Amino acid sequence: MIAFLGHMAVLSSSAFAATCGNGPNGFDAWRQAFIKEAPKHGIKERVARNALKNVKYNSKVIRLERNQKSFKLSFEQFYAKRVNNAMIRRGQKLGQTYARIFKKVEKKYGVPTPILLAIWGLETNYGGFSGKMPVIQSLATLAYDCRRSQFFTNELVAALTIVQRRDMAPEEMRGAWAGEIGQTQFLASSYVKYAVDYDRNGRADLIRSILDVLASTANYLAKHGWRKGQPWGPGTANYKVLKKWNKASVYVQTISVMAEKIGS
Structure with a gap:
């Protein structure tokens, strides 16, 4: 999500000489x-x-x-708009379907399955629509x-x-x-910085390769300080890591709560 500059990993800060504009002319x-x-x-x-x-x-x-209105909602409004019981159940089922992959990813990066499922589900409904x-x-x-x-x-x-x-x-x-x-x-x-070619086919593919998607997401969180085996609720170090994923507080809280429900 971009509204609060989530996933920030800016490259060179040097500005191009090309002049910006506020309409199509130019x-x-x-x-x-x-x-x-x-x-x-x-x-x-x-x-x-x-x-x-x-x-x-x-x-x-x-x-x-x-016009990014959804980030102005309360947590309760945002969660109700973005998450439902069917999403939780599907996350749990996918956790079982890809259990071996999740286990390997968690062993390497330290990020637990429910967190990865919550992010995957919240961002694109588990790959159902990525734009x-x-x-x-x-x-x-x-x-x-x-x-x-x-x-x-x-x-x-x-x-x-x-x-x-x-x-x-x-x-x-x-x-x-x-x-x-x-x-x-x-x-x-x-x-560029965090995508992983986890399936070893020669390129990092975050559109089609579920292995690359899950490993890359875990790698991002690990590189931002995720602490293996520790909780992720508000006030924890891992909750601060989730804020590196997206700065919007309603979004981070939704990831946290959704992950708890998927893992329960």
Whole structure:
């Protein structure tokens, strides 16, 4: 989730010289300037040009960025809107179905099954819907937009890094409106830093590989200080780690409560 800059793992903070804007006028000029400057940030110009050649300004992305009402709800309202008993039961069933994988992941990273299931369920209903919007287009639009240009420019560079290292092609990268990718909605910068090729097929695939999804999510939490065998409720060290996943308090509390119910 992006509303409170969850999954923050920003790359280079150097700003591109390309000028931001507050509407579609100027986007094409910004795109061309971005492509020319891409090598300064480790992206081959050919990679940037191919990925951005057909990208247009998307006004829908801007509307969604400006209208994030769910995070203004109380915990009770948010939880009722996002979680139900069927989700809890399905999480429990998936925990049994993939028990061997969860056991191996927990042994390596220390993150318990209920936490991974809660995040997986809350983010995309266990991979049921991870978004269909073109990630490169969304990130280019948000990088051009002046409101959070530097943050999303870093995310666009990260997305192009994923393309450059051949984890995914641009057309494969579809996700939520803010460029979140895969079954647990990694930001591109987090993908670059924490995604794991757990199934050892040569690339980290957080869209199709459940093994990569679960291991990468656990790796993210482990690298942010998850303490094996300790509780995760409010006031605990692990609860603080969950805040690294998403800064919205209602979201973190929902992960915590949902995990408790899945594990009960």
